[in-house]
Amino acid sequence: MTEITVVPAPEPPAPLVEAPVAMKPGVLSAFLHSSYQRVQKPIARHALKSDLSKLVSMAKDHEANGLAAGHKYYCLLYKLACEKAEDYARLRGIDKQQLYAELASLEVLRKLANPSAQHAKTGALAVVLGIFLIPIAIGLGSGMVSVGYRWALHIFGVH
């Protein structure tokens, strides 16, 4: 009979160099990180407000110089404002739509960049008003012509 010898599996080799203690996030680094976050957000908010204010000011200057709404300059300014707002939203971890709702200056730029929606609304309102007002004006006009005719007959003593 042959003897069966059980050989134990070899142990995995121990790491030669242990991870340095300084690599683990310590209290100090966590404090520094949170302090950086606390300082970074107000600075970013201030920078965003300042940038948007400058962009709106530029757009208003163009508007004052008679540049028509929908011009490519407005589109460029609106694109820049959107990029800055999205960067800020990413930093703060908030929804873009929420930020767009909070920033009224973006709406100002959007209206200048895309006036077609506003024009379409005005056009639709004018059409609806025209449908009602034009027939009334025709009736009123014809009635007034009739009144004038009778009045003229009365003046000249014919009627």
Added chain:
Amino acid sequence: MKAIIAYFAGVLAIAVFLSQILVAFTGVLAMVDFGSKISGWIEKKFAAARQAA
């Protein structure tokens, strides 16, 4: 069968179209009549002022 359904659908579409035109025309006439009534009201006002004078 399909031809009959298509025929009736066509007749129905034409009837709806014509009725819509009629409704729109009636509405326009009503608005013209309203404008004419306004002119009648103005005439009455002038007549009353003339009588008073």
